[in-house]
Amino acid sequence: MEEQRNACAAGRDAGRDAGRAAGSREAPGGEWSALAHDLMTQTRRLRMYGKGTMRRWDGRGRVGVLHVLHHSDAALTAGELARACHVTSARMAQTLNQLEADGLVTRTPSEADRRRTIVRMTDAGEAELRSYFDGVTHFTAGLLRQLGEKDSRELVRILGKLADVLHDASEGDDPAAAGADSAAAGADAGAGAPEGGDAHEAR
Incomplete structure (x- = not known):
């Protein structure tokens, strides 16, 4: 039932955006506006379907903490x-309790200031992080396999080029830079990327 509601919502979004795109084509530069609407529609679909698919991955911030400690x-x-993880102290305390109980981190009072607690990742935590990213890599490879080699390589090429464009926009005084940053954030969320960042960064 929930999947049907999601599909209906996606249809409504696509229809609404198609109407907007059709109207934008009548104005100067409308083709680019239409493409922008199409891109936003597809990233919304990725977010919607990706949420269900990615529920299998950790969502409690554990990987984020291990990732920060690793680097x-x-x-x-x-x-x-x-x-660093953009969470409250209470939320971090809860996450660290779970990680410590699983033997993935240790917490010790700081020698310089006993009021401060130092957190370190254990060997088991390093192994857990590697295992997580190995799983993410395997899962993503399966998606690309379904997409096909040609389209997968083109997808990677285009994403790399888009990242370069966004980098150049953020480096200059382009007033569109703020919008570009928002688009990048939307694309990242749309891709449904698992928490913790690039799999290669954990190596």
């Missing part, structure tokens, strides 16, 4: 982790 050159406090 940190120095030991981090619970407060620093909360800021």
Whole structure:
């Protein structure tokens, strides 16, 4: 039933956007506006269908914490982790309780300031992070296999080119840069990327 409601919602969105796109084609530069509407429609569909597909992956922030610890050159406090992961101190405390119970991190009082708690990832935490990204890579490879080699390579090429365009826009004084940043965020969410970032970054 929920899938039917989602499909109906997608149909309404597509119809509404198609109408907007048709109207935009009548104005100068309307073809680009139409393409922009089509892109936003498809990213919404990716978000909608991706949410259900990606429920199998961790959604409690565990991977995000392990990922930050993996890339940190120095030991981090619970407060620093909360800021890095953009969550509240209470939420971070809950996540760290779970990670510590599973043997993935350790928490020790700081020698310099006993009020501060230092968090470190264990070898088991490193193994957990590698296993997670191996699973994500395998899952994504399956999606690309269904898409086909030619389209998959073209998708990667276009995404790389889009990233370059967004980078150039953010570097300059282009007033459209803010809009470009929003588009990038939407594309990232639309792709339904698992929490934790690029699989290669965990290596």
